[in-house]
Amino acid sequence: xxxxxxxxxxxxxxxxxxxxxxxxxxxxxxxxxxxxxxxxxxxxxxxxxxxxxxxxxxxxxxxxxxxxxxxxxxxxxxxxxxxxxxxxxxxxx
Amino acid sequence: xxxxxxxxxxxxxxxxxxxxxxxxxxxxxxxxxxxxxxxxxxxxxxxxxxxxxxxxxxxxxxxxxxxxxxxxxxxxxxxxxxxxxxxxxxxxxxxxxxxxxxxxxxxxxxxxxxxxxxxxxxxxxxxxxxxxxxxxxxxxxxxxxxxxxxxxxxxxxxxxxxxxxx
Numbered sequence: 001x002x003x004x005x006x007x008x009x010x011x012x013x014x015x016x017x018x019x020x021x022x023x024x025x026x027x028x029x030x031x032x033x034x035x036x037x038x039x040x041x042x043x044x045x046x047x048x049x050x051x052x053x054x055x056x057x058x059x060x061x062x063x064x065x066x067x068x069x070x071x072x073x074x075x076x077x078x079x080x081x082x083x084x085x086x087x088x089x090x091x092x093x
Numbered sequence: 094x095x096x097x098x099x100x101x102x103x104x105x106x107x108x109x110x111x112x113x114x115x116x117x118x119x120x121x122x123x124x125x126x127x128x129x130x131x132x133x134x135x136x137x138x139x140x141x142x143x144x145x146x147x148x149x150x151x152x153x154x155x156x157x158x159x160x161x162x163x164x165x166x167x168x169x170x171x172x173x174x175x176x177x178x179x180x181x182x183x184x185x186x187x188x189x190x191x192x193x194x195x196x197x198x199x200x201x202x203x204x205x206x207x208x209x210x211x212x213x214x215x216x217x218x219x220x221x222x223x224x225x226x227x228x229x230x231x232x233x234x235x236x237x238x239x240x241x242x243x244x245x246x247x248x249x250x251x252x253x254x255x256x257x258x259x
Contacts, residue, residue: 053253060248068133068249071134072253075210076210076211077103077209079132080106080129082101082102082136082183082184083137083138084098092098
């Protein structure tokens with residue numbers, strides 16, 4: 001442990017230890033699928049937030065709640081999807 | 094690979110914010126664009142902006158239109174002071190002056206607006222409660238259609254932003 005450094009900072013700095021136990025642990029984590037993908041993390045977060053809020057907001061349709069929570073969890077710039085008119089006159093999202 | 098609609102929409106917002114900053118035009122995003130940026134799962138065919146109706150702002154608006162490769166602002170009807178700008182952006186820009194339905198003034202909306210980050214730019218976006226107030230006052234069929242989901246979004250936002258209960 002380095003004084004004045006928290007666990008996150010130590011993780012970023014990385015370890016100097018190259019033990020076989022550490023290598024084996026990394027292999028085990030990798031075999032389990034490794035770091036979760038961003039989409040899986042977002043899906044999990046949406047599920048958790050909906051599960052927490054649904055009992056507090058019974059008047060909101062579960063499908064709508066899911067859409068709202070998904071939008072709110074995205075960064076603002078990614079929330080916007082405009083309906084655009086193509087040159088041929090058709091509209092696309 | 095073609096850009097996704099979400100990427101095009103994001104680029105549109107960034108270009109809009111950049112152009113507003115370049116000409117120093119103070120504007121607030123209102124209407125359903127504001128609803129989207131506030132997290133409501135809705136869409137729209139225009140970006141509505143509210144600005145103060147002053148001489149300097151009219152000149153800045155003309156420069157803004159050029160900046161986005163757009164037309165001169167054109168009144169959408171003789172019965173309304175809303176102006177529209179067709180441009181190279183994905184959707185037209187509609188300009189409202191001084192106040193919107195519900196008697197909501199520029200200064201009132203600005204005092205409650207949020208600064209939202211888009212790319213490296215910032216946009217002032219009307220609060221969702223104010224968008225709802227304005228749509229309730231306008232009370233057109235298209236406003237009534239969208240109000241339930243806006244109210245639901247506001248309820249969810251309030252719950253998410255509330256401090257956790259013990």
